[in-house]
Amino acid sequence: MTDVSRTGYCFHLLADLSRDPALRDRLADDPSAVLGQYSVPPDKQAILRGRNIEQIVHMITREAHDLIIQLREQPRISPIPWGGSQVEVKSVHPPRGPTHDQLTLEIRGTWFDDNAKLTFTCPQATVSGTVVSVHTKPDGDSAMTAKALFTVAATYDVTVTNPDSGDYGPLSSGFVAFDR
Numbered sequence: 001m002t003d004v005s006r007t008g009y010c011f012h013l014l015a016d017l018s019r020d021p022a023l024r025d026r027l028a029d030d031p032s033a034v035l036g037q038y039s040v041p042p043d044k045q046a047i048l049r050g051r052n053i054e055q056i057v058h059m060i061t062r063e064a065h066d067l068i069i070q071l072r073e074q075p076r077i078s079p080i081p082w083g084g085s086q087v088e089v090k091s092v093h094p095p096r097g098p099t100h101d102q103l104t105l106e107i108r109g110t111w112f113d114d115n116a117k118l119t120f121t122c123p124q125a126t127v128s129g130t131v132v133s134v135h136t137k138p139d140g141d142s143a144m145t146a147k148a149l150f151t152v153a154a155t156y157d158v159t160v161t162n163p164d165s166g167d168y169g170p171l172s173s174g175f176v177a178f179d180r
Contacts, residue, residue, distance in 0.1 A: 009067065010048060011060045013038045086111040086140070087169035089160050096176040099150045105129070109169055112142035113162040120148060120156035120175055127156070150177035 013034070016023050027034045035045050047055045089109040097103040107118060113136070118129030129146040136142040144160065158174035161167070 009063045010038070010040055010044050010056075011063050013040065014056075014060065087116075087160055087162055087167045089158050089169045089171035089174060092158055092171065092174045095174070096178060097150070098180050099153050099177050100180075102147055102149050104132075105146050105148060105175075107144040107146060107158065107160060109142050109144075109160060109171075110140040111162070111167070111169075112136050112144055112160055113164060115163060116144065117161045117163055118144065118146045118148070119159045119161065120150070121159065122152065122154040122156045124154055125150075125152040125156075153177050153179045 017027065023034065031049075035048075040048070044059060047059050087110065089107060091108045093106045093108070094103075097105075112134050114134050116131060116134055118131055120127040120129065127148055127150055129148040132145040132147060134142065134144045150156075154177060155173050156175045156177065158171040160169050
C-alpha cells in the first residue's frame with residue numbers, strides 16, 4: 001500500500017484500492033473513514049461518489065500533472081516518475097574540428113553521470129571520447145569536458161551514455177571532423 005495518506009491525491013487511493021482487497025472492504029463498510037485517511041477533500045469525494053468515469057479520469061490526470069510539477073522542483077529527482085532516458089545532449093563546442101588532432105571538447109546537456117561515456121559515430125567510424133570531467137547541477141544541467149581524436153572526416157552523431165542505468169542521449173549531426 002502507498003504511504004501517502006494525508007496527501008489528498010485520489011490516484012493514491014485508487015492505486016491502493018486496485019491492489020488491496022482489505023482496503024476495498026473498508027471503503028465499502030466505512031467510506032468516510034477511508035476518504036478521511038487519504039485526506040480526500042469534499043469536492044473530490046463528490047466526484048468519486050458520482051462514479052462518472054470521465055470526471056474521475058480528469059481529476060486523476062490533473063493530480064498526476066500537479067505531482068510531476070512538484071517533483072520537478074525537487075533537486076535531483078526525475079521530472080517523470082517512471083523509467084525513460086533523461087540524458088540529453090544539447091551541444092558540442094567547438095562543433096567542428098580537424099582530423100588527426102587531439103581535440104578538447106565541451107559537451108552540454110542534462111543528467112550526465114560522473115562515469116558517463118562519450119561516443120561519436122558516423123557510417124565510416126566510431127570514436128570513443130576520453131572523458132576528463134563531468135559536472136551536473138542539481139537541476140540536471142550538465143557539462144562534460146572530453147578529448148577525442150578523429151581520423152575520418154565526416155559528420156558525427158554524438159551520444160552520452162550513463163553506463164550504470166543504460167540511459168543515453170544522442171545529438172544527431174552534433175560534430176563535424178574535417179581534413180585540413
